[in-house]
Amino acid sequence: MSIKEADRVLPVTTRESDSTRERRSVLRPSRIRLYEPLVIGTLSVVLALTVWQLVANARIWSVLFLPGPWDVAQAFVQLFQSDDIWLDIATSGEELAIGYGMAIVIGLLIGLLMGWYTRFQYALDPFVNFFYSTPRIVFIPIFILWLGIELQPKIAVIFLGAVFPIIINTMAGVRNTEAALLRVARSFGASDALTFRRVVLPGSVPFILTGFRLGIGHALTGLVVAEYIAAKHGVGQIIAIASQTFQTPKAFAGVVLIACTGMLLTTVLHRIENRFQSWRPQIK
């Protein structure tokens, strides 16, 4: 029979469901496919936590060395019951907001200028290369010397950490503008300003947002390391003191707090990135 023959050429994997073969529109995933990332992701996290808990329960190492997830959770709750925590969070938050905020504004500006004006790039390239290839945290002692142990040295190191990935990615975005699009703009007599605003800038958005996202990682590194070294308050300081005083679960709780902040900010940026990509067909 002809239907039987048609069946034979179907890929092996769909054989069993031949009779009930589901009809779907292209690019419209089934419900299960939609939730698959979430389900598998959650399961793997649960699995990892379970293994961790079991290893900790075995008590091969003391809780001071390896607390289990439950210990960390308890420490986390305790942490938020202490009086100082909000001051610490406010301090770190302020440092982060100012340092990262400045990095976004200045990095974007310099990156766009360097991408658009070749001569500007030639002039600044040596400095960008110098700072970008140096781990910015090596400047912390100097900043502490210059700026003390209040917020300023942290802001400086956060700024320095985040600004270069933003500059470099923004510049790459501008530079990567498709030549064909520039030729179209020129052919229709577009002014430089219009070409920049309507062609170069929108095309650079994905690069710019990638720069922002990379910047967050560098900013958090700068923040925590600077607070480890010298600070009055701050989440980095909590971690440093907790581990020095063998409150290991509390140190872990601090780490979780930093990690959550990083993930939260990265997710927000991912969302923004997706908004800007609505024109891209979602092919999976």
Added chain:
Amino acid sequence: MYDRSAKLAAKGVVIEYWLQRSRSLFTAVKGVDLEVRPGELLAIVGPSGCGKTTFLNAVDGLIPIAGGSLTLDGREITKPGRDRAMVFQQPGLLPWRTVLGNVVFGVEAQGSMSKGEAIARAKQQIELVGLKGFEDAYPLELSGGMQQRVNLARALLTDPEMLLLDEPFAALDAQTREMMQLELLKIWSQTRKTALFITHDIKEAIYLADRVIVFTRRPGRVKTVVDIDLSRPRDLRVKRDPQFLTYEDEIWESIQEELAVPAERLIAGVPAA
């Protein structure tokens, strides 16, 4: 000598590229003489790499000429202008803009229309090229033929005196190409714009044009001019007309002579990719 009635006049046009790698000048076009009459649709055919795109870019004002003169309405062409609009071989659409946004881009860049007017006219133009209902689609959601319609509509919306088309249908499949040719003819017969059309496809050239110009191999020059005396309006049947086939043979032979060169000269003529 100088024909005042010509829309576009090219006299001994030489175009050179500077090759940074070999630090030498490369002559792509050498001594093109041609005239395009007002309202005429002139097609240029020629072997690949003979300088057709190069010549068209110079007409659009995107690249300078190294010798000769190139005038539009008697004025020397030095830069792109509102009197010309190019339909590119690659559609060159802004991927983040919808069809409507892309069609208005040309007039937006020229600053020649208010936004409201541009949008209203763009909608008509979109209808004219057969894309009604796709105003809000993004380029990546369109087929190649539809993207070329957007490319065409963008150029038409600027209402140029001269339309420059660089193999606009080359990337399309045979059926879509024939449909697009038909539509281009329809639009052209309504507007009667002067048009310079580059193509690889001899049939396409004969079908569309009033005259077909054959370029020599690189460095390109005008080799033959063939007047196409086929009545308009033309439909697809004209492609089977005996006269059509005669033109086809004539042009094919002319190009053939340009291809029939010793292999070593062909290789020597093409710069390493």
